Amino acid sequence: MKKKLFKRNGGLLLQQQLSSSDGSIQKTKIFTSKELEKATDRFNDNRILGQGGQGTVYKGMLADGMIVAVKKSKIVDEEKLEEFxxxxxxxxxxxxxxxxxxxxxxxxxxxxLLVYEFIPNGNLFExxxxxKEEFEFSWEMRLRIxxxxxxxxxxxxxxxxxxxxxxxxxxxxxxxxxxFQAKVSDFGTSRSIAIDQTHLTTHVQGTFGYFDPEYFQSSHFTEKSDVYSFGVVLAELLxxxxxISYERSEERRGLATHFILLMEENKIFDIxxxxxxxxxxxxxxIAVANLARRCLNLNGRKRPTMREVAIELEQIRLSKGALHAPQSRKELENIRDEVPNVWEIAGPPTSVTIGDFRNGTAPSLDVQTLISHETW
Structure with missing residues (x-):
């Protein structure tokens, strides 16, 4: 029965994928069902860490005492197996x-089942x-995350x-x-592409409020689509x-639209x-708000790359002063070292300063297309 389940659950597909790799894939440990049942107390409800569209995550402890997170897929069908x-x-x-x-x-x-390292402090949304009054979610922490x-x-x-x-x-x-360091998770809908490709053509997938309206129109997912979603996260942090909020008016239901309109109206401090x-x-x-605004540009080509975003955020952190400068400079160099290709930025973006919002001279944006898609 276990062999039959292994085959049905994509074991042969996984073996094929791993064997056809270029050597960049590390050896994946295969756990037995007995190990994981014992680790999670037979998937006891009191071990549940969270639930989502793709499954339920349980807290577990392996025989060697290591704490892990075990993700149990919701449905067994061909599409979900491919995602898994x-x-x-x-x-x-x-x-x-x-x-x-x-x-x-x-x-x-x-x-x-998937077995991950256990990340103890929940997710950023929370x-x-x-x-939580007892926890100060400071600006410094938000900027670092x-x-x-x-x-x-x-x-x-x-x-x-x-x-x-x-x-x-x-x-x-x-x-x-x-x-409280960030860990990006949930790669069930992620895709890898060859370096010489510029986009993926796919059925539109993602979470309403976060996905790129340009992707919604064209079904072409590019690296700049991830940039847009990250821009929404920045707007959340700010x-x-x-x-998505039904407490806002219909045209401002999407945070991205609401955020950009307020910047256009020189009312960023209202949000x-x-x-x-x-x-x-x-x-x-304000520097991060300007960056978020560029990430949310309706034209994907005008958005910065994630590399440019990472370096700019680190430079904003560096601007805090000499107290944190040595660590920040080291991290800034690490960002540049992590990516071997040449860092190119087309030119200085249009920025808005505190004074612009105070005196009403911030430049305007065309947000009509964004409004129509986020109210859809």
């Missing part, structure tokens, strides 16, 4: 401190939107042997470890507001999370 095997293959190629580490999988169970996520995406886009598009960047897919207003970091906040 896809996640195994992609994560086997990735080795980055801000990407969740895949430890192995189990295919001899009724539904396939810290942005569930205000956004920089770490940008570095991870820059690595996926530019530094691995095959370019990887995540395709579902959102705050619930950004986990926080014991030091505003403390959810990507800022009140927790940030008390921290006297206006210049840095």
């Amino acid at each position: 095997i896809n996640e195994v293959v992609i994560l086997s190629q990735v080795n980055h401190r801000h990407v969740v580490k895949l430890l192995g999988c189990c295919l001899e169970t009724e539904v396939p 810290y942005i939107h569930n205000h 956004s920089t770490e996520v940008a570095r991870a995406l820059s690595y996926l886009h530019s530094a691995v042997s095959i370019m990887i598009y995540h395709r579902d960047i959102k705050s619930t897919n950004i986990l926080l470890d014991e030091k 505003s403390g507001q959810k990507p 800022l999370d009140e927790r940030l207003m008390r921290q006297d970091r206006e210049e840095e906040v």
